[in-house]
Amino acid sequence: MSSALRRTPLHALHLELGARMVPFAGYEMPVQYAEGLRAEHLWTRASAGLFDVSHMGQLRVRGPGLFAALERALPVDFDGWPAGMQKYSLLLNERGGIDDDLMVTRLENEVAIVVNAACKDTDIVRLCALCPELEFSTLDDALIALQGPRAEEVLAEGSGLKFMHAESMKIGGAECFVSRSGYTGEDGFEISVPASQADTLARMLLALPAVKPVGLGARDTLRLEAALPLYGQEMDSDTTPREAGLAWAIARSRRAGGSKAGGFPGAAFVDRARSRLVGLIGSEPVPVRIGAPLCNASGTVVGKVTSGTVSPSLGKPVMLAKVDAGVADTSQLNALVRNQPRPVTIVPLPFVPKRYKR
Numbered sequence: 001m002s003s004a005l006r007r008t009p010l011h012a013l014h015l016e017l018g019a020r021m022v023p024f025a026g027y028e029m030p031v032q033y034a035e036g037l038r039a040e041h042l043w044t045r046a047s048a049g050l051f052d053v054s055h056m057g058q059l060r061v062r063g064p065g066l067f068a069a070l071e072r073a074l075p076v077d078f079d080g081w082p083a084g085m086q087k088y089s090l091l092l093n094e095r096g097g098i099d100d101d102l103m104v105t106r107l108e109n110e111v112a113i114v115v116n117a118a119c120k121d122t123d124i125v126r127l128c129a130l131c132p133e134l135e136f137s138t139l140d141d142a143l144i145a146l147q148g149p150r151a152e153e154v155l156a157e158g159s160g161l162k163f164m165h166a167e168s169m170k171i172g173g174a175e176c177f178v179s180r181s182g183y184t185g186e187d188g189f190e191i192s193v194p195a196s197q198a199d200t201l202a203r204m205l206l207a208l209p210a211v212k213p214v215g216l217g218a219r220d221t222l223r224l225e226a227a228l229p230l231y232g233q234e235m236d237s238d239t240t241p242r243e244a245g246l247a248w249a250i251a252r253s254r255r256a257g258g259s260k261a262g263g264f265p266g267a268a269f270v271d272r273a274r275s276r277l278v279g280l281i282g283s284e285p286v287p288v289r290i291g292a293p294l295c296n297a298s299g300t301v302v303g304k305v306t307s308g309t310v311s312p313s314l315g316k317p318v319m320l321a322k323v324d325a326g327v328a329d330t331s332q333l334n335a336l337v338r339n340q341p342r343p344v345t346i347v348p349l350p351f352v353p354k355r356y357k358r
Contacts, residue, residue, distance in 0.1 A: 008054035009142040009195040025117035027055040032215040040218040041312040048148035049214035057120025059113040063134035073130040075264045077251040081106045086164045086179050090249050096269025097237040105166045116231050142198035147188035150210040158189050163358045172204045185226025185354040221309050227350035233306045241270050245277040275322045279349040282317030288335045295334045302327050318351045
């Protein structure tokens, strides 16, 4: 591993648990443990998986005119947004492209934001430029995700939280900031914990029979089954919210005709749609990976796969893909795998139902 790679506070624990470590977004991260990706995936669907997501960026924002200032930077509306509620949002560029996707939590006198690991440095620069009157501070805390149908049983302290809500609470003696959210399609929690206490908390949770460690490999297959988009694949700086299937992330009041319409970067272009995001299932047991071209019956390329795997839950190839806006939902397409056409069918999303506890 390159010495330039950063390490999370749980690095030593990953090695002790036999994780296979890989470079990811500038960090040395566990992609899987001894039981393997498929076992970790299925365990999370049936019980509770523990993920280290400390590579994500955690920000706190304060300052005069906090909420009005952030409404200049993000397509959100803080009116009627109660303290403790979390929302999904987007950081857009002037062309309406998605520079990052964010989790935003309104607190009493500040706002908590979680950003993607690969984007966190540029996000801070951009947000500071858009809101120069605000103070953006980066937390060095660890971030642990506990995901699965038994997560609430394991984390009894968080049982009172509603989905997409967050609050501070003490867990095992550590002062934590916990949100009921995640990136697997399952019920669960994301726990921000001081770096010095992260190892102790993780070991406490892993000592419970319902919990096993899960790497980034299974996190990716879980989010794909739930049709949760990944920055850099389903969305990027050239993809508009509508093209990524994320138009709903723009507050209704900030859309054209709304009471606070516009006023954020790229507002005039967010409805542009040269392509759209669809789900595909393959009829042959051949994995179709990212970048595979998609052709119609006449052989014309009409899109490409943005994420693909063989679903551990379904036992079939599943894909997210960008296709031309005119491609019908009933279309049968062919994915080119090593120049061989493999039949795929457009299907409703998600591939596996989300099981959030609302």
